[in-house]
Amino acid sequence: MKEIIFAGFGGQGVLTGGLLIAELAARTQRNAVWMPAYGPTMRGGKANCVVKFGQTPEERIGSPVMEEADVLVAMNVPALDYLEYCRKDCTIFVNAHTVPADQQLPEQAVVVRLDCAELAQKAENPKGESLVMVGAIVRRLGWFDEDFARSAITDYFTGKGKGKYAAANVRAFDLGCQEVK
Amino acid sequence: MQMAKKIMMKGNVAAAEAAIRGGAEFFAGYPITPSTETLETLSFRMPEEGRVFIQAENEIASINMVLGAAACGARAFTTSSGPGMALKQEGFSYAARMELPYVVMNVQRWGVGLGMLDSGQVDYLRDTRAGGNGDYRHIVYAPDSVQELVDDLYEAFDVSQKYRMGVLILSEGYLGQMMEAVELPPFKEIRRPDWGLDGTGEVGLKQLCPTYNMALAHELLPVRQERINRVCREMQRWESVETEDADYVLVAFGLPARVCVDAVRRLREEGCKVGLIRPKLVFPFPYDAFHRVNPNVRGFISVETNDLGQMVQDVALAAKRELPQRNVPVYCYTHSAGVPRVQDVVRYYRSVLDGAVKEVY
Numbered sequence: 001m002k003e004i005i006f007a008g009f010g011g012q013g014v015l016t017g018g019l020l021i022a023e024l025a026a027r028t029q030r031n032a033v034w035m036p037a038y039g040p041t042m043r044g045g046k047a048n049c050v051v052k053f054g055q056t057p058e059e060r061i062g063s064p065v066m067e068e069a070d071v072l073v074a075m076n077v078p079a080l081d082y083l084e085y086c087r088k089d090c091t092i093f094v095n096a097h098t099v100p101a102d103q104q105l106p107e108q109a110v111v112v113r114l115d116c117a118e119l120a121q122k123a124e125n126p127k128g129e130s131l132v133m134v135g136a137i138v139r140r141l142g143w144f145d146e147d148f149a150r151s152a153i154t155d156y157f158t159g160k161g162k163g164k165y166a167a168a169n170v171r172a173f174d175l176g177c178q179e180v181k
Numbered sequence: 182m183q184m185a186k187k188i189m190m191k192g193n194v195a196a197a198e199a200a201i202r203g204g205a206e207f208f209a210g211y212p213i214t215p216s217t218e219t220l221e222t223l224s225f226r227m228p229e230e231g232r233v234f235i236q237a238e239n240e241i242a243s244i245n246m247v248l249g250a251a252a253c254g255a256r257a258f259t260t261s262s263g264p265g266m267a268l269k270q271e272g273f274s275y276a277a278r279m280e281l282p283y284v285v286m287n288v289q290r291w292g293v294g295l296g297m298l299d300s301g302q303v304d305y306l307r308d309t310r311a312g313g314n315g316d317y318r319h320i321v322y323a324p325d326s327v328q329e330l331v332d333d334l335y336e337a338f339d340v341s342q343k344y345r346m347g348v349l350i351l352s353e354g355y356l357g358q359m360m361e362a363v364e365l366p367p368f369k370e371i372r373r374p375d376w377g378l379d380g381t382g383e384v385g386l387k388q389l390c391p392t393y394n395m396a397l398a399h400e401l402l403p404v405r406q407e408r409i410n411r412v413c414r415e416m417q418r419w420e421s422v423e424t425e426d427a428d429y430v431l432v433a434f435g436l437p438a439r440v441c442v443d444a445v446r447r448l449r450e451e452g453c454k455v456g457l458i459r460p461k462l463v464f465p466f467p468y469d470a471f472h473r474v475n476p477n478v479r480g481f482i483s484v485e486t487n488d489l490g491q492m493v494q495d496v497a498l499a500a501k502r503e504l505p506q507r508n509v510p511v512y513c514y515t516h517s518a519g520v521p522r523v524q525d526v527v528r529y530y531r532s533v534l535d536g537a538v539k540e541v542y
Binding site for chain 1: 187188189355358359360361362436439440442443446519520522523524
């Protein structure tokens with residue numbers, strides 16, 4: 001089972017970013033759970049979701065809430081509060097646009113920094129910050145095939161009637177991939 | 182056989198789709214967080230399928246519309262949350278008097294009065310007993326995943342008509358709001374019952390419902406009792422995890438039960454003999470599950486997301502009935518709002534072992 005926390009401000013696409021990862025798992029016939037921050041949090045600007053998925057089609061997901069995440073996506077500084085719910089040796093994907101370079105982070109953690117806002121601009125998709133992050137996650141962690149991810153992202157947005165943004169979304173995804181090599 | 186496609190769906194949305202596929206012909210409801218997405222989804226999906234959707238002027242009107250549709254033999258459905266469910270109680274009681282089948286989903290929110298937006302299991306006692314006046318019950322499903330929510334709603338209309346009782350789906354805020362990969366079942370053929378008002382005036386309530394005539398109360402008592410007895414016999418459903426040799430058995434339903442599955446796994450890895458009973462229905466309560474646990478069990482621990490402990494009462498009754506020779510202690514971990522984490526359950530278990538907490542019963 002893998003557990004990922006996506007956190008940031010409302011509008012940075014953290015709920016969508018998490019949902020795309022969950023979609024990739026579901027589309028490969030695995031059990032996946034997406035639990036959004038909900039209630040007062042949703043109404044205050046801070047946003048997060050936790051995604052859990054099995055590594056085989058048989059694996060069931062127990063607890064649906066944050067327990068010991070393998071990955072934290074921190075789109076801003078307050079998002080780092082969720083390190084409380086992460087393994088000590090977790091991987092932290094940090095949005096370098098909002099999190100300063102000298103930000104203290106746990107020693108055992110693997111840190112991947114990328115400027116999502118700048119890359120999203122470069123992709124001519126300023127709202128695509130979370131797609132940049134999804135690209136970085138897919139490339140860096142190797143949990144999903146990249147071509148499959150591209151087609152799933154296109155399919156997902158097309159299914160929501162937002163097919164005209166598909167190319168820009170894939171561009172943002174690709175720049176995220178390239179940024180982490 | 183081609184594998185059914187798994188798709189990510191929000192609990193409340195999946196519930197709406199499952200109800201339609203299960204044959205819901207009529208919906209009347211009123212929006213309330215955290216249940217509203219079901220109503221929103223039905224507002225366009227019901228007309229798409231040629232079924233009836235009404236956003237009523239309030240909760241009381243919506244349950245009475247459901248009664249009207251049910252009296253005509255339609256498969257009727259409504260949803261709400263804590264405060265809205267409170268308003269519907271009179272309608273439930275009247276439906277019970279007329280033996281009308283219907284399905285209602287309560288997406289529970291935590292708190293009393295207006296409550297809060299947070300998730301919780303605070304309506305257990307009301308919803309497993311008669312919440313309105315008089316002497317009746319709902320059949321109460323307690324799903325722990327979006328897939329089980331789908332499966333329960335898909336079945337609910339058949340069960341409701343089979344026993345001519347209201348069926349209540351006891352969901353909770355987080356289950357309604359979270360998304361999971363689910364497989365949707367095919368559309369059911371809608372079967373109308375061989376009774377129901379038809380607008381001609383030839384069939385009245387007395388023909389519709391033999392027990393409606395309260396003057397016959399004593400003659401009809403066995404009929405009413407036998408119905409509940411049948412439900413209690415035929416609807417025993419639960420999931421057990423390693424209870425055969427367990428020293429301590431956790432009991433939990435809904436999302437906390439999933440946390441308890443992980444807690445059992447973690448404690449077993451540490452050599453602690455812990456098990457879990459997860460009721461899939463909470464009325465009837467799965468007494469049979471308690472009959473099959475380790476006869477030397479040292480305690481039951483009810484895990485609930487409320488403040489005062491509610492299901493613990495049923496756990497205590499089950500322990501008394503199924504292990505009558507032993508006064509097995511029954512503890513209650515009340516987590517309050519939200520969903521506990523595995524470490525919360527583990528910590529409470531240790532405090533039971535240490536004697537730091539006392540049994541409730």
